[in-house]
Amino acid sequence: MAEENNAPAAAAPAEPSKNALKKAQKEKEKAEKKAAAKARELAERQKKEAADAEDVSKEDYGELPLTGSKDFKPTGATRVELSTIPEHEGNEITFRCWVENARVQSAKLAFINLRQGLNTVQSVIAASDKISKQMVKFSGTLSTESLLVVTGLVKKAPEPINSATIKDFEIHIKKVFIEKKAEVPLPLQVEDAERPLPSEGLGEEEEKAAEGDARPLVSLNTRLNNRTIDLRAKINHAIFVVKGGVRLLFTEFLSQKGFIPVETPKILGAASEGGANVFELNYFGKPAYLAQSPQFYKQMLIAARFQKVMEIGPVFRAENSNTARHLTEFTGLDLEMEFQEHYHEVIRVLEDLMLFIFQGLNTRYKKETDLVRSTYHVDDFKLPESGKVPRIPFPEGIKMLREAQGTGEDVGEIGEYDDLSTPQEKKLGRLVLEKYGSDFYVLDQFPLAVRPAYTMPSPENPKLSNSYDFFMRGQEICSGAQRIHDAELLSKMMREHDPPIDPNSAGTKEYVDSFRYGAPPHGGGGFGLERIVQFWLGLPNIRMTSLFPRDPQRVTP
Structure with a gap:
């Protein structure tokens, strides 16, 4: 027993170190923070779920399924055009539009500028007992260019809205759905x-x-x-509304004059204008060409007793020109007609045609014209009266340029029988405007050497011809002439042309032969539609007047 009493006592447990206590405290605090974060996350989720459950507008906004991807269920809502908004004051309307811009003013207020065609309108969405904050936020953060279907109340604006084309009315949104969302950022x-x-x-x-x-x-x-x-862009929509207007006015005027619309081939067996500026293609193992103009066929139709013909169609020119007024594919406004005694009868029809188009653009398409000119500032187009279009003989035009050169202006070298350069054309246009007060004029009797082989020589001077160009703001929009309607003279002029043309070659012989059976005297012209639009609106580049322009550098998109 004594030995047992002498055994060593059990060791007392060691107290934890300060480091261990600190570590334990940190772990505890970390766990508490994690638990608190989870609690907050849960609370936020519950709050959001509760808010979503209380979203009184959840059926009135959102993203629609892709049209055509589900069974169609008509809504019965009549869609309206924004242009008719004044007629719907005080009423609820539904319309398709796209987002020009959207902004959140506050948690309870947002503004969206909506566009349809050339019309824009301001829309307002404000939180209320029927419109939730979620709907306001959704509306104010819509991506630009997204396509929408909107239902809203038309109200008189308290003051004119300068940021929209519709200045006196606004839309108070009731429903807004994304029909197709625009990806961002836009290119x-x-x-x-x-x-x-x-x-x-x-x-x-x-x-x-x-x-x-x-x-x-x-x-x-x-x-x-x-x-x-x-x-x-609205400006581009306006350009093509004007372009369509020129086509309609061209057809309207000539239809009233008895011209018959025609469609001529665009794949030819011979180059219609001669020369090298032609696109050649492989036509089933044989060479063929894209039409430089409908010239041969217009004349053959006159020989076929169609007294007056007109055509609107594509024209292809393989000119390696990268200027601001050339395209390799453009739209030609062509006409050909018999005349009775003198080719100036044709010029008069062409003059009156263009005056009709200009006057129509000034009245029917003034809104679009003014919109474009507000960006590309250009003076109003000065028009002469019918019968008073300046008709200037080519030698007189040369004289005007030389007189200007004599006053110290540099207009370049001016040859008596050379074609005018673009700077000379522009300078002559300014001189004509100063002298005659007109942005539109005709230059008559061009040198024969610079015209196509089918052009009638002038009886007054064998180095000149019965041919003419029309100009807008000093730039050419139309080339025309009296055509040779005698097969023998035509053959002779073709052989003497530079470069020579064989009147018996495939694709040309049929054209020449059509005049062997009695063809009337005739003339005509071909206008470049895109040039008319460019010079009327004062645009700096002709490519702006072609939806998908083609030039020596561009064949896409």
Whole structure:
């Protein structure tokens, strides 16, 4: 027992170190923070779920399924055009539109500028017992260019709205659905496409800032590479409304004069204008050509006793020209007609045709014209009266240029029987405007050597011809002439032409032979539709007047 009493006592447990206590405290605090974060997350989720459950507008906004992807269920809502908004004051309307811009003013208020065609309207959405904050937020954060279906109440605006074309009314949104969302970012901002092109000399620099404006100037090349977006700009819509108007006015006037619309082939067996500026193609192992004009066929129709014909169609010119007024594919407005005694009868019809088109553009398409000219500032087009269009003989035009040169102006070398250069044309246009007060005029009796082989020589001077060009603001829009209607004379002129043309070659022989059976004297002309639009609106580049332009550098998109 004594030995047992002498055994060593059990060791007392060691107290935890300070480091261990600190570590335990940190673990505890970490666990508490984690638990608190989870609790907050749960609370937020529950709060959101509760808010979603209380979203009184959840059926009135959102993204629609892709049209055609589900069974169609008609809504019964009548869609309206924004242009008719004044007729619907105080009423609820439904319409398709797209987002020009959207902004959240506060948690309870948002504004969206909506566009349809050339019309824009301001819309307002405000939180209420029927419109939730969630719907306001959704509306104010819609991506630009997204396609929407909107239902709203038309109300008189308290003051004119300068940011919209519809200034006296606004839409108070009741429902808003995304029909097709626009991906962001856009390759090109539509609002930038509304601005002028960079001035000549800036090249392809897209980041050059306009004077007094920090927004980028976007080059024509960038716009054309993203043409679908570029064409959404209101200014571009206006350009093509005007272009369509020229076509309609052309047809309207000539129809009233008894012209018959025709469609001639665009794949030819011979070049209609001669020369090398023609696109050749392989036509089942044989060479063929894209039509440089409908010239041969217009004349053959006159020989076929069609007294007056007109055509609107594509024209192809293989000119390696990269100027601001040339395209390799453009739209030709062509006509051909018999005349009774003198080819000036044809000129008079052409003059009156263009005056009719100009006057129609001034009245029927004034809104679109003014919209474009507000960006590309150009003076109003000065028009003469019918019968008073300046008709200037070519030698007189040369004289006017030489007289200007005598006053110290540099107009380049002027040959008596040479064609005019573009700078000389523009200078002559300014001289005609000063002298006659007209932006539209005719230059008559061109040198024979610079005209096609089928042009009638002038009886007054064998070096001149019965041919003419029409000009707008000093730039050519139409070339025309009296045509040779005698097969023997036509054959002779073809052989003497530079370069010579064989009147018996395939594709040409049929044209020449058509005049062997009694053809009346006739003449006509071909207008470039895109040039008319360019010079009327004061646009800096003809590519702006073609939906998807073709030039020596561009065959896409």
